[in-house]
Amino acid sequence: MLEPSIIKDEEVEYLIKDVYDMYGYDFSEYSRASFKRRVNRICLIDRFTSFAELRYTILNDPEYLKRFIEEITVNVTEMFRDPLFFKALREKILPQLGTYPLIRIWVAGCSTGEEAYSIAILLKEANLYHKSLIYGTDLNPSVLETARAGVFPLQQMKLYSENYISSGGKKDFSDYYTANYDSVKFDKSLQEKLILSTHNLVSDSSFNSFQLIVCRNVLIYFDRGLQERVFRLFDNSLENLGFLALGAKETLRFSKLDENYHQVDDQRIWKKLDHN
């Protein structure tokens, strides 16, 4: 069943202002269509029958805010999602990164970490893991806890294993985890080079320079203005000749920065051109 339409358009604006004034999270440039759906969905699952109730709870219960942030942001992700993208990373991008003495990769909006772990596996198999650092960031502290634990539902492993093979993986995928009842724990070594930290793409600035930034299915939740700002943040955080990887249906085409980048064949990967 569809989410009900409990919250009116103008109420969405009040809510965004309240959350910003009280807690500093700025959703004002999030895509309204998705944001409104998420708010209505929260009303449905947490049984708020009116905007007033939801607003009161958010304003008076800082604990509830955590849940609000968690539910308002979409945390749907999977390992090796779009296997052909990971195949391109494996075959075309990693060999180029291999020439650097230290490889720094930023997975922006990493959610529960599935893509960061996927990239760790790719680096291992390319024999580059020992000289790599993967930074996984998200605005939501609780998803990072899941990422840190490295424990995922067993029932997902069939799909992940198929994705892994389609991405060009040659090993037995189950070598990377230990199953325990209905969950699996990924190998500790996949966390050795993984640095997880909160970072808000809306309000936080560049914190390092990278040769590869992966940000997939995050920008779809932002409006065009915010997308442009985040592209600039990425541009400031990317070395010359570094790569920016977006989701399967996200594009740099609508951005002013497009002219400084070159798309790598048919994948949603762009290479930053040299400006010396």
Add this chain to the structure above:
Amino acid sequence: MILNKGNIKTELIVIGGSAGSLQVILEMIRKLDEDLAVPILLVLHRKAHSTNILQALLQQLTPVEVIEIDDKTEIEPNKIYITPADYHLLFEDRKIMSLDSSEKMNYSRPSIDVTFKSAAEIYGENLIGVLLSGANADGVEGLSYIKKNGGKVWIQDPKTAEVEYMPRQAVEQIKYDMIIRPDDLPIYINQL
């Protein structure tokens, strides 16, 4: 039949379909005029990770440009848009479309319900929603939002549907404007 009562202008046609709808779409596309007055948006259930083969397939049949949607694509008349596999499609306003990767709805992503509802809220009476053949009820609830917001609802005649469950549910539950046979679909669209 008078399709445009009064001065209500149709600005968008959204067509939802599942199992058995592709043949109807292919036949329709073949017979569409090359200067469509309105954009057509297709929301079809298909397997995740599918490539853009559908875009290529449809483009062979028509001179009208067929586009698989990227996030924040601007919608324009005389174009046919395809919702990409594994994303929901939402409208920001009458111009910009957003993709959304949130939970499946009715076991489906894209969900026809999600797009019908979003389009209904943005386009109001300037929208036509069409529901074709399919094996689940995705789209039926969305059609009710289209009616509620003043839009028009066309449903494929269940007797002509390869899988009649979806249009049958819609016919039983929704105050539709027209029951459509596949042969007539392009004729009505060309008249808009």
